[in-house]
Amino acid sequence: MIWKEILIRYGELSTKGRNKMDFIRRLRENIRHAFADLGHLHIRTERDRMFIAIENEAQMQTLVAGLPKIFGIQSFSPVAACEKDIESMKKLAITIMETFKEEQHTFKVEVKRTDKTFPLESHAIQREIGGYVLPHFKNLSVKVKKPDIELRVEVRHDATYMMAQVISGAGGMPVGSNGKSLLMLSGGIDSPVAGYLMMKRGVRLEAIHFFSPPYTSQNSLEKVKVLANELTKFGANIRLHVIPFTEIQVLIKEKVPSNVSMTTTRRMMLKVADQVREEIGALAIVTGESLGQVASQTLESLTAINAVTNTPILRPLISTDKLEIINLAEKIGTYETSIQPFEDCCTIFTPASPKTKPKLEKVEHYESFSDFDELIERAVKNREVYIFPKKEEEQKQDKFADLL
């Protein structure tokens, strides 16, 4: 195997002053966590880049497939190494350039000679390797300024290192470097995307879901669990708080006029979420709301709903079109799960004509006849918590293993 290590270039965090070491530490932990299956990784960090030592081909492939999902990485490059003699270096250069033989490219060789005892000088190495590689590949031509491919050669004390491929990372910031928020996860298309976008900005998430059996089925809950599990792909554990919401919804249906019942439902959800947020020490609440998408997402509705708390409510999709959201959902792999047609707590009690411009005073007035607070406290207390990524699916698979 020619591979020696993977070089990782940090994203935006290269520019963040004093917190930088925190970010780097966070990124290293997230990488370790995402690749826990590979055993202990040897990761060396520097101010502007990070190196993961490669032990075998399989490990290399897993890393190359998984690193583009981890936030905080601008790009990364597999680095090969060989003996410090010019013949081995030429051979390795050919092997590396094989990757690019499909298309036309401009390229140049860039040499750094850290080990000054190496007999050839940088320019000489450059000429030797460039002159050897070029005739091997018909699709390559030399360009010194801004070539498509830079074959970088570094002669260090222990060996010669070489790389050419630059693979794009997910950008963003390491999950966890920007605190924790609570995501309201409905099971629809929008909320997982909102969660993803916040994770991209370094936010660690816990999720909350409102479950109203028997009006909503076990299927809809399973779907939400799958979505929560999907989000863990982006480099962090997620805890899902499932709130028993039936009691509250039934009371709303009884006591609040149907055209504002939706607003009240949302307000109660937010109250519950805010209590859970406080308990878990999260700083903000994240929703998948997009302005004007449905009756509850008009500015008037958002105002009436938002009135129950001072906690910052982050709405990363607020100005996004539905189609853009769908594209993102497809990209992150949550779309197929989201469109499974199961009733959720929002669809089942939907009134025929909800008010698009509810008045806050009126809503508060209607709510004042019932004691919701007690129910809210009970709902928060009786919530069930699931941790993802979860092995539950594997257990189910084992149940069928004998049959298949």
Next chain:
Amino acid sequence: MNNTIYLDNSATTKPLKEVLQAFMIVNEQYYANPASIHAMGVEANDLLIRAREQVADILQTEAKNVLFTSGGTESNNAAIFGIARSNTHIGKHILTTEIEHPSVLETVKQLAKEGFEVEYLNVDQHGVISLDELRAKIRKDTILVSMMHVNNEMGAIQPIYEAAKLIHEMSRAALHVDAVQSFGKLAVSFRGEDGPDCISISGHKIHGFKGSGVLAFRKAIRWQPYALGGGQEFGLRSGTVAVPQAVALSKAARIAVESLNEHAKKYRQWHDEILAQLHEYGEAVQILSTPRGASHILSFSVRDLKGEVIINAMQKRGVIVSTSSACSSKQTKTSHVVEALHLDEHYKKGVIRVSFGAHNTAEDIEKFKQVLAEVMLELKGEIK
């Protein structure tokens, strides 16, 4: 019939114990309708999903491209009708071979009546098509090529992967492969872009159950559904999905593929041993199978002797073999496959097919060879 030696595994096979067991358990525990939304339905559906994924993995496609059917005939019918009728905007030209199973031949005949143009590829004395002829016959308006992987009567193997490449290069046609006789015996899969577009499999040929089959696609293609109703199987084949059958087939398929190499080695050896014995009879016996063919099928013909005579004589001694195919064995006319091979008239009446399965042992084959010798001696006077 306890001591009977069963060598007609290309007609059907005995289900494996573990497959039977899985079938019973699924019927007892996961009998709910997989389309139901209650917990039992969800559980049955989870099991169905797993069964489907397992088949998809084996064939190297995605689960959504795997349909469970009632067997090879349905799969073949559905593939051909479905592809032909939904691609008429490209053309109406269909290619197939002259040695297909009747479930393909009768289907393309029906399409011919509906105005499709059907052409047949010839086979050589080994039962194999010529890629040159295929190249010559593919046209811009060819929409479907249907080709069996292994012939059921004499074991010839068609070059389906080379054919796939050729077809995809030259036309927009889909290649349907009837893999009923080859699945579990040879490596069968879609192989990314390089393989067929559509594959038929039957459960009972791989020690699963009669009444179960698979129709699988390489990727979603333009295809017309044929069983309309509740929209099961992605809307392509309505009807409550038979979860126990699906699970049994999936299990049988996994076991068949896992033991493929081990069996192939055994079958090849038996094949060679029996061939060696048949060669001793010289002119009296003509061998239809070729060394290049599938190892689990061995067909031969005894000069001027009716197949039934030999079958009966062997059966009396406890060995079950068959005439060239079970489907056509009751018909009196010569099989279309035998006709296509252009055999000498003297050898057309008596084609015998010996086919091996997972339950056969080396002792079975010894017994068969011994019985064959006895029968040949007994019938010597009748062989001209």
